[in-house]
Amino acid sequence: MCELQLRHITGDARARTFRERDCANQNGGGHKRKKLSEPEDGQQPAQAPENVELALREFWALSSIQSQHPNVIHLEECVLQRDGTVQRMLHGSSSALYLPLVETSLKGEIAFDPRSTYCLWFVMDFCDGGDMNEYILTRRPSRRTNTSFMLQLSSALAFLHKNQIIHRDLKPDNILVCKSRDGIDEPTLKVADFGLSKVCSSSGLNPEEPASVNKSFLSTACGTDFYMAPEVWEGHYTAKADIFALGVILWAMLERITITDTHTKKRLLGGYVQRGTQVVPVGQALLENPKMELLLPIKKKSMNRRMKQLLHQMLSVNPQERPDAFQLELRLIQIAFRDYTWET
């Protein structure tokens, strides 16, 4: 099964999403086509260089990964379309069709004929179970699901960081769910939406030496506020920002803490700090008061002592006190194993 994802990269920044079921493919499986962004009905597409940048970042990150991971969305193929011309995109492409897009992304202004319509098609795994918000919040709490999701997400993050990719927008909306075939196993999660991701290049000192994502400093403040680490708000951060975001997600999953999206009114998994009647993102609260002590767990039996300690470290104001993705994966395996042996 695969997904064809179409981005009108010259379209309106306010994306509209629809999906339609296409005919069955030769193997008998279905495939779906998804159009992520299109101009408002009857209107000319507004030229938006940021749409080009989001689409290219997604392509750069996903095409830079040489191997596959079960919990990271897999890009099967990427196709660039300009009006009637279609071209397959490969990592390191430098075609005449593609270069104006790179220029647009770098300059932040449209560097091609504004009358052209560019589309970037992403053919990828199709996730049939919605996103992590929908999955978790429409089911009763399950320790088994929680453990499985924690292991899958930490494994995905270790894989991405090993491949020098910092996601920068980890949140339950961007974690998609593939339902299990037998309905007995836990579903498979896929980390998706690499539109804000950053592929770190080799260190400046020695081009042969691969970059350590935990030492590559980035300065573009981006992400979604409730999951943003304190140092991201300041614009000086590393891959440890992804660890913080995952900390907020896991904390919210274990304790079923939700926030409401002000635009869509959708309930989302996300931890926060309560200040009077105000709901403040954890990273922002820590930035304003680095000595603030996070009161977690909120519910007595939602996690054991080890998990509590790990979450406190993941949500530490100092990125160096957070585990890296490899340590995190190992710690979660140890916690899961102890829970399992204790239960049996």
Ligand SMILES: Nc1ncnc2c1ncn2[C@@H]1O[C@H](COP(=O)(O)OP(=O)(O)OP(=O)(O)O)[C@@H](O)[C@H]1O
């Ligand atoms: N491979 C996929 N399989 C199934 N659904 C998908 C897939 N990729 C994306 N989607 C759906 O499209 C939504 C948006 O995708 P994505 O997060 O990649 O783009 P986005 O730029 O964040 O767009 P939006 O602003 O609409 O969230 C996802 O939340 C999901 O519902």
Ligand SMILES: [Mg+2]
């Ligand atoms: Mg998204």
